[in-house]
Amino acid sequence: MSKGKRAVIGEGISTIYRLVLVSFVAFAVFGLSGIFYSTNINVRDIEAEIMAENILNCLAPEGVLDLSLINEENKNNILKYCGYDDSETSRFYVRGSATSSAEEGALIEFSQGDSGLIWIKDLFEKTKTGKDIKKYEPGSFKIESVLMYVLDSGNKKVAELELEVFVNNEF
Amino acid sequence: MNKTIINLILTGIVFAVFMIALSSSMNSRGVKQQVLEKEIALLVDASVPEMEFWVEKKTFNGVIQKVEVRDGKVFVAIDGLPSLKGYPYFSRYNVLVEDDGDKFKVKIR
Numbered sequence: 001m002s003k004g005k006r007a008v009i010g011e012g013i014s015t016i017y018r019l020v021l022v023s024f025v026a027f028a029v030f031g032l033s034g035i036f037y038s039t040n041i042n043v044r045d046i047e048a049e050i051m052a053e054n055i056l057n058c059l060a061p062e063g064v065l066d067l068s069l070i071n072e073e074n075k076n077n078i079l080k081y082c083g084y085d086d087s088e089t090s091r092f093y094v095r096g097s098a099t100s101s102a103e104e105g106a107l108i109e110f111s112q113g114d115s116g117l118i119w120i121k122d123l124f125e126k127t128k129t130g131k132d133i134k135k136y137e138p139g140s141f142k143i144e145s146v147l148m149y150v151l152d153s154g155n156k157k158v159a160e161l162e163l164e165v166f167v168n169n170e171f
Numbered sequence: 172m173n174k175t176i177i178n179l180i181l182t183g184i185v186f187a188v189f190m191i192a193l194s195s196s197m198n199s200r201g202v203k204q205q206v207l208e209k210e211i212a213l214l215v216d217a218s219v220p221e222m223e224f225w226v227e228k229k230t231f232n233g234v235i236q237k238v239e240v241r242d243g244k245v246f247v248a249i250d251g252l253p254s255l256k257g258y259p260y261f262s263r264y265n266v267l268v269e270d271d272g273d274k275f276k277v278k279i280r
Binding site for chain 2: 015018022026029039041043051083085087170
């Protein structure tokens with residue numbers, strides 16, 4: 001190989017090296033600035049609140065919960081009972097119960113979804129996490145007590161409904 | 172001399188690409204898009220049949236080119252930035268979006 005040809009190859013390699021270096025610096029700056037400029041707006045708690053209200057309106061539209069309408073299968077698929085598709089509710093976990101008196105116990109208990117969201121939520125609340133991890137925290141909303149009528153085998157009773165909704169992240 | 176010019180051109184191209192990518196982050200189109208998608212999704216979540224709301228195409232935040240509802244998600248294209256991920260909504264009802272001149276009408280049926 002002639003000296004001239006070697007020099008051309010050497011220059012080519014040198015150019016590629018510089019280009020790679022410049023690209024690396026540019027992408028490093030871009031990556032860092034991307035982290036600072038990106039932001040995530042968390043609306044999961046609001047989604048949980050809206051879902052809780054929708055379920056409440058579905059179960060007791062006029063303030064009366066008719067137990068005869070909710071069979072055993074529906075109790076474990078309460079979102080499906082309320083007309084939601086599985087694809088829409090895959091991020092949700094819902095659980096609730098209606099209690100007339102302490103002696104009588106729960107008149108009805110219902111749920112749907114992945115209960116693992118409860119301990120994920122607990123984990124986030126008990127541990128300090130950075131901003132990047134915090135964006136994965138599930139949202140939640142709890143209705144402690146709502147008074148309503150429950151129709152149980154034709155008997156109208158006053159009951160307290162408790163409802164909890166958890167929403168997983170959308171990523 | 173030629174080598175220096177080629178180096179300058181290549182470096183210039185790399186930085187031009189870098190600046191274009193950075194400017195799209197800095198002008199916050201992504202944040203505006205995220206806000207609009209989430210606002211629309213929450214409005215759909217809370218809506219009941221026969222309700223409708225509209226989104227103006229020209230706002231002080233930019234120009235909205237497209238509002239689309241597909242596969243249980245809301246997609247908004249703003250200032251030329253297409254939406255790739257969208258934001259999921261939940262509704263027991265049918266959700267329709269109509270292009271109505273200077274606004275997009277979102278109808279719940």
